[in-house]
Amino acid sequence: MNAALAPNPTYTDMLIPHPLLGLRDSAEFVYLGDAKLLLRPNADSETAADEFHDYLHLRDNPAGLHKELWFHEYGDRSWLVVTRDTLTHEISDVQLARDVVIANSEQQNGQEHA
């Protein structure tokens, strides 16, 4: 994993509602960052180099609602997409990352077939 991606343990006291396991202390998780990392570009694209550059280095850092990746390392090893308000730490939505990715690709396939 990229050094810029390298997750650090978090010591913030927070509770994350895990979709499978219920409320879990944030100390059980490792934080990665912007959930945009789910959208890995296509390597065969003609502009792949630029797309990978943006994918890797341009992240959102909003003051407000933010979709971000958390890894339940000291738990069931699920990667989660957590929607967190960075101003209040209020967590409004949590999903398994794999569910999000599969839903995304189904939506995309649907559009291609339409």
Add this chain to the structure above:
Amino acid sequence: MPDQTNRIHNGVLGETKPCQFIFNEQRFTGQTGDTLASALLANGQQLVARSFKYHRPRGIFSAGVEEPNALVTLRTGALTEPNTRATVVEMFDGLEAKSQNHIGPLSFDVMAINDYLSPFLSAGFYYKTFMWPKNFWEKLYEPAIRRAAGLGSLSMQEDPDTYDKGFLHADLLIIGTGPAGIAAALTAGRAGVRVIIADEDFLSGGRLNHEQLHIDEQPASEWAKTSMQELASMSNVRIMTRTTVYGSFDHGIFGALERATEHKLNSAGKPRQILWRIYAKRSLLCAGATERSIAFGNNDRPGIMLAGAVRTYLNRFGVSAGKQVALFTNNDNGWQTAIDLQKAGVEVSAIVDSRDIKPPFTLSDVPVYMNNQVVDTSGRLGLQSIKLASGETIQCDVLGVSGGWNPNVHLTCHQRGRPVWNNELSAFVPDDTMPASMLVAGAANGQLSLSEALLGGHEKALAVMDTLGVKHSSAPPAKSTTEESVTISAFWQVSGSSARSWIDLQNDVTTKDIAQAKKEGFQAVEHAKRYTTLGMATDQGKTSNVLGLAIMAELANQSIPQTGTTIFRPPYTPISIGALAGRSRGKHFRPTRLTPTHDWATKHNASFVESGMWMRAEWFVQDGESGWRDSVDREVRQTRESVGICDVTTLGKIDIQGRDAATFLDKVYANTFATLKPGKVRYGLMLREDGFVMDDGTTARLSDTHFLMTTTTANAVNVFRHLEFCRQCLWPELDVHCGSVTEQWAQVAIAGPNSRGLLESIVDKPFDISNESFPFMACAELTICDGTPARLFRISFSGELAYELAVPSRYGSSLMDKLMEAGKPFNVAPYGLEALGVMRIEKGHAAGNELNGQTTAGNIGLGRMVSQKKDCIGNVLSKRPGMNPDDSIALVGFMPVNPTDTFSAGAHFIAKQAEPTLANDEGWMSSVAFSPSLGCTIGLGFIKRGTERLGETVIAHSPLLKKDVEVNIVSPHFVDPEGERLRG
């Protein structure tokens, strides 16, 4: 002096026992239920401290955690604890304390000269004075000033006490056991709610013990006692005394510190403090209020105290703070002190009220001065008299000051809540910006009277139960109470006094400092705080912040809300580092991982080295070896000449299974794995998405759908996390699963020309390990030693004919014994991490020093491994032009021109005769070892266009060692460059 001359009665303490204690090497008597402060006052000890900067004599100012002056050092030797507040130190028999921050006796501190130098030590002095000559600041002024200014000092010995951590859950956390807290706990507790009620004090009741109040016709302290007894009888209520809720964090999580054994002479093996993490669905803050002072000339003398503190010492502890007490107030509440003192028979020499109103109370035989002010005081080591604006001088040894009360809103602000100004109370009260699950009641909410507090606590508890859906009855826990008057008229500072007027006693900040900060442009509160140090250090300005703010507002001609407040952050009161560390100290700071052969290695004289969390054997000492090099050189020779064995369990092992396992590996490795046949092993190179090398290792294909990946020891955790990311976040459609099996298998490298011979003696028949049936890079599942399951991999890190043999961890130690026994005819040697490193450098394998996160596949000579036929993590960005320049660095070997020369890793390469500048830098030496095989020092390193420059001579320049060595650029494969040995 006779004992306890100022003890009038036992206060609310009832039955007490005497306690002998020592303060500044003098013996005193106090009693159980005292604080150190109340015991000192009972013994007439007014002078207890010296101030931070000017070394002014100081006395006890308050009766609680807000204390700015009376900081003392408790206990001796390794148990020494500096900067404790005497006002909250619970008395016990044998307590030892001493005052801080003075040279010579407390009553004659030679550093008091600073007081005369005060014109040079005003706000921000360290930015302006002592600037010349320049290097004198670092060498002379700063050390001298640091020595002179300060708080207590540490013992510099290891703390022998233990500290624990714990977790608690509650429906309702009530913070504070004053009237509001107890009322709320009774209402919620009786309804069956799971309640935790915590208070920093060792005696529950808060203000109910400090005042002459009545509830339902009984003394308030009695009501507190019986109410707490009722709460203690409820199984759904947990009472935590001596427990400070110090911080409010996200999602209803609170930090609390319990002082479990601090009130005892020794902790007798029990934890001294416990750091609790409390998860609460709802919280109710009932933290009360803190009295504040008024700024007037020389308002810092010993004997000048908060009026409420004078009352607390009298009513709770039965101690009169002095023989002749005067009062200075801007509110009705300050008068209560005079009333209580008079009732107890203590002389009240004056009441000075800044308000231009009729006296709110009638007191006989007490001179009353309305619309008047205290402008100055006298008495060097203790108050003797005060001077009024009207000219009178009044004799007194104590002056009680009341500038009004500040609600303790701190915990409502820890998540960026901002309190709002209430004009009627002249104080900040909580706003609705506090956390949604928090409510506030009583004085903390600006409801300063007893009846309001009791009702507020009850009503907020009902509100909590409504939101939790708990059924309840609504009878309040108290019916009738004493009426209290809390009328106040804001009054902050006495002008027209030429003497300095203190705002912040702890940091020696006066009204002049605030004025100066404003004059110099530091008018924003946060700037002024940092420039003057107002509100910093152990008390965090509990008695001074609002006063300072009000004076800033007056100077700027604006309102207090316009001026703003500084932010309250956790902790509410100081927390020792020991409590934060808990049990995670020394060896327990992080887990220690031991290999399955650790005990075996210990028995064989291994020396260990920390490698991440692992303890790894670095070498095995034999008789007659005089240093580590002797052992390492021997281990290398024995391995290269015959056979050596080494525990390599610490390499990360990841089990990868599924129909798409091969597809998955092709995506995470730069090279191809789909073509790998079952029963074979392949070296794998893993890139990060940015194209740099992440990790490497070998991966074995045990069956079509089953792979076993190894990672470097250091990256095992990161690689596993990364694989899970790839699997779940990038390619969830693949049928593949990963599991870490690092600790399930003990793995041993068996290396050297006789490794096959050694193995043959333990591998069960009919498995054939001849070169033909089990060639280089083969793998198999088999049994050894008559039926023990094992996995065998023919891989080599040393460059010799070598294998790695894995058995279930529990057999690791036996396997080593077996190999040593079977290896006797071959003169087998166990070797450690150091010999392993030497041999890999001799063979030219890249390791952690080379895979440092800044090198590419091309740099380490593996550029062609990055498959161009498939996408993988890092493939696209590894082709960036910037990562593939013409003068790219390449991994090569280095040998000294003069064979006896030595060099070390970290040296940089420059051309001969070149200046050692950044512009001339051509690369660096990454790994260095003495090679027993070549008889000289050898190195691996990166140098520009290295592979084209074999044979060239350059300088290895080490500024650190101040050493230049001529080295030749050579192939990185020092031993067996053709690889004949490992295939043999």
